[in-house]
Amino acid sequence: MxxxxxxxxxxxxxxxxxxxxxxxxxxxxxxxxxxxxxxxxxxxxxxxxxxxxxxxxxxxxxxxxxxxxxxxxxxxxxxxxxxxxxxxxxxxxxxxxxxxxxxxxxxxxxDWVPRSVRSRARDVERALERLGGRLQRTPTDRELAAELKIGLGELRELYAQFQLTSVVALDELIAAGRAAGSAGSSLAESLPDEGAEDPVASLVDQDSRRQLADAIAQLAERDRVVVTLYYFENLTLAEIGKVLGVTESRVCQLHTRAVLRLRTKINEQLET
The missing domain is CATH 1.10.1740.10 (RNA polymerase sigma factor, region 2, helix turn helix motif)
Known part of the structure; x- marks a missing residue:
């Protein structure tokens, strides 16, 4: 009682x-x-x-x-x-x-990211773009490392260095290619609130959301899972690690890799 x-x-x-x-x-x-x-x-x-x-x-x-x-x-x-x-x-x-x-x-x-790290991140993005064009698919880490003429372990160390740039970069993807007056929208603003009256339609234009959705769909399965669980399901990196059966540091690497690939794909779409 x-x-x-x-x-x-x-x-x-x-x-x-x-x-x-x-x-x-x-x-x-x-x-x-x-x-x-x-x-x-x-x-x-x-x-x-x-x-x-x-x-x-x-x-x-x-x-x-x-x-x-x-x-x-x-x-x-x-x-x-x-x-x-x-x-x-x-x-x-x-x-x-x-x-x-x-x-x-x-x-x-x-600006906590050293200039050398930003430069290296651009090198990786350009290599991803070249490889993607040649292979007509998302390259593996091993293929990307070979293109950069570095070892697989060194590539994953680079992912760790890119963590800060990747956290900021994904929020900038929605604004890519927009006029300066509307560039304030973030990835977070593109996520639906089931209890609201379709705020997405008023905050983010349809074309930008379509580009991001298309880019996510082209990611490798594990990268897609990380992006979905972190940004859309609100899981922490530690929780995602438990889902995937890997360490939190490995999830950080996967997250960084996914963001680099997303940014490359969005840029490709804007150029076509």
Missing amino acids: GRPAHAAAESRTADDVEAGIIALWHTYGQSREQGLRDRLVLHYAPLVKYVAGRVGTGLPAHVDVADLIQSGIFGLVDAIEKFEPERGLKFETYAMQRIRGAILDDLRSQ
Whole structure:
């Protein structure tokens, strides 16, 4: 008898909290008082920790997650100030886009990726493009290593060095080839929110989403699984490692490889 009563009490508490947040949003929408905004920030702060943790799992060890959280708070504040409930979007979905965008903007501004690493990443992308054109399929790591005249182990070490560039790069794919005025859209903005009124249609144009979907479909199966589980199913790299039966560091390599290949394929589509 105690358990149903306890469950009912928990349900009432959750309903009370939800009703309180709805009322807070309504009052904030009318007054725009900073104190009310700060209360909303405190309520939604766990979203920042969640997004920062997800971004951080794909970054080198020297990147401090606490710094990512600090950047993400600015994204949350921006989301609260710009959120328009009448558009039918779920706030959590919208806020996570803004938080992730703020974190990636900060990573870009600090430019933690050495110029030599960026140059090497471009070399790998060009080799992928050459091989893909010759083979008419996605090349294997062994074929790519041979094209670059390096060993397979060295190629995988390069993937590890490219981690930071790959995390930022995939969000830039949606914006590739667009006019500067609309280049702010990110990959996160292309993901559907089942509870909303089709926000995808208003945030990302059909052609860009088609290009990304086509590029993902052409990836090797394991690369496609990593991209799908990480970006669309919201699994962490460690969780993906358990699914695939490999280490988290290997998933990082697979993720980086997938992003490099996606970027190459998107560029090929834009040139045709």
